[in-house]
Amino acid sequence: MTSTAERAEKVLAESLKWEKLSIDVEEGCGGGHKFRILIVSDAFSGKTTLQSHRLVQSAFGPLMPETHALTIYAYSPEKWSRMDEAARQTAGCADFA
Template sequence: MAMDANEIERLIKSALPDSTVEIRDLAGDGDHYAAVVVSEAFRGKTRVQQHKMVYDALQGQMGGDLHALALQTSVPES
């Protein structure tokens, strides 16, 4: 079963309420997405820690309903 882009955004924003999230469906199949997530919560964290925060927000959907997520994370520009 594919995962909807709106659901991905909802899950990320519920875990990182201050975030801005952009989701693109890369293949049109609902399984392969690209996401850009900007959040103050990432400040001081390594890229690996930032990505883990996003994957944790997806509540175990990675590898299941969501096959692939090309992820870019950053903190807001000052």
């Protein structure tokens, strides 16, 4: 049986080529799962935060019916490499980066 995190990784891999991916899932929360995703991909280079999030949401489409909440941390490799620990902490993703 495939875990929810493995299924999320699979749907993201089908649409986005990523360099770094971390997925945290809190299962069965009020009618769905709570996902927290950190993804670093060239697909986000030159994109606004909103554009990057829309790419992730689009890729995540097959899992949306069972999703209660989706928190996205999406960065280009360049932006990710410039972020130090303090910046990652401020962004809210240092604990699972």
